Amino acid sequence: MSQILYNLPPLSPDYSGVASVFHDLGALTVIHDASGCTGTYTGYDEPRWFGSRSPVFCSGLRDMDAIMGDDDRLADNIITAAKETGAPCITVIGSPVPMVVGFDFRGFASLVEHRTGIPAFGFAATGLEYYDKGQRDAYIALADRFLPEQAKPDSRKVNILGASVLDGFDGPAMDALESLANEAGLQVNTVWGARSSLEELKSAGNAGFNWVVTAAALPLARWLEKRYGTSFAAGLPIGGGETGRIARFLRDAAAGKAPAAALPVPGRGGKPAAVIAGEALFAASLRVCMENEYGIGPAAIATFFGEGREFLGETDRFLVTEDDAREVFSGGTVETVIADPLMEDLLPETSGAAFIPVPHRAVSGRLHSESCSRYFGAGVRDILAVPVR
Known part of the structure; x- marks a missing residue:
């Protein structure tokens, strides 16, 4: 019950995260539910679905199917759809009702693969976790299944990992990332999350x-x-400092001097003067820019999404409830709050903090969706210079 949201809409769930990863792979995606969860993904979380030919289906789960465990009908429908679409792989994704009745997704996927000869995945998503967990699980499942034991890494090529539409990576954002890689002398090899095919x-x-x-x-x-x-x-590449840091790593990689694993510089720590609420890596990169280039800080990160603990420090916080967010936003030293526009309702009326809206599709869906490329390079200057409230 602690996860019930009263002011915010439902945040993008794990099944949407899984489906978004498979979207551009041409996979036959089946969300096992009674239609509501599929509608959440296609109608609100997935901008590519409108006008797309990527096959996304709802299993049409009904009471008697759940009670009697009639899996044969679902398997037959999936096999028929696979033949008609010619999809290179199949993914069957869970939702709350299959979680309650204990549906075996991995076993069912094995059955479908045996009957079709097409690689099939089963994800026991519950709708109780958020999109980032679903994406994490999907990335690892694809790597485990399709990547060979050995390869010959080429220093002139780079993979972009995690370019999710749920985090604002649309066409302009992807073009900006690819341009930065090309300027460093690198060719983009694959993009995980968008654009790249399964092959x-x-x-x-x-x-x-x-x-x-x-x-x-x-x-x-x-x-x-x-x-x-x-x-x-x-x-x-938010602001000049982070853009320069990433460009330097890319140039070193192109020269065959790839650095050790590198994460954004931690925040200053101390009582926060600013709070950034959102996806952890975006927030960590924005914090570096705010503290080092604009003198806004110390800044703390607050996020409902569980991935990215490596980017967080002692003053940062994972949020479970809306009250957690209110508590963080109303801290006595907080002068600036940066978050999705819908989260402004969680800022107490007694707070004197300025609110800067930064839309996040995983929070507000289609209502305030925008490209994250807006914040790349010097573009972040316009956002930080015009607080609203």
Whole structure:
């Protein structure tokens, strides 16, 4: 009950995270639910679905199906859809009702794969976790299944890991990341989260460096480091300092001098003068820019999303309830709050803090969706210079 939200809409759940990773792979995606969860993903969380040919289906789960365990009907429907779509892989994703009745997703996926000959995945998503966990699990499942034991990393190639539409990585954002890599002398090998096909992802081991752009992809970077020995850097080009740091790592990688794993510089610590609420890696990169280039800080990170603990320090906080957010926002030293526009309702009326809206699709869906490229480079100046409240 502690996760009930009264002011905020439901935050993007784990099943949306899984489905978003498989979207551009052309996978046949089946969300096992009674229609509501599928509608949440296609209608609010997935901007690519409108006008897309990526096959996303709802299982149409009904009471008697759940009670009697009639899995054959679902398997038959999936097999028919697989034949009609020609999808290269199949993913069956959970929701709250299958969680309650104890549906075996891995076993069911094995059955579907046996009957179709098509690689199939089963994810026991519950709808009680958030999108970043679903994405993390999907990235690792794809790597475990499709990446070879050995590869020949090329120092002239880079993988971009975690480019999720739920975190604002649309076309302009992807173009900006690719341009930064190209300027450093690197060719983008694969993009995990968008654009790349399944066949392209299979070549991820051929890149000599990995660039992590969301916290959900950090476990994938460590997986690639363990298997192929490829190092990585995590961060977004927000402001001049972080853009320069990332560009330097990319240039070193292109020169065959890939650095050891590199994360954004920790915050100053101390009682926060600013709070950034959002995805952990975006917030960590923004904090570096705010503290070092604009003198706004110390800044603390507050997030509802569980991935990215490596980016957080002692003054940062994971949020469970809206009251947790109110408590953080109303801290006596807090002068600035940066968060999705819908979170302004959680700022106490007695607070004198300035509120700077930074939309996050995983929070406000289509209502305030925008490209994260707006904050790249010097673009962040306009946002930080115009507080609202």
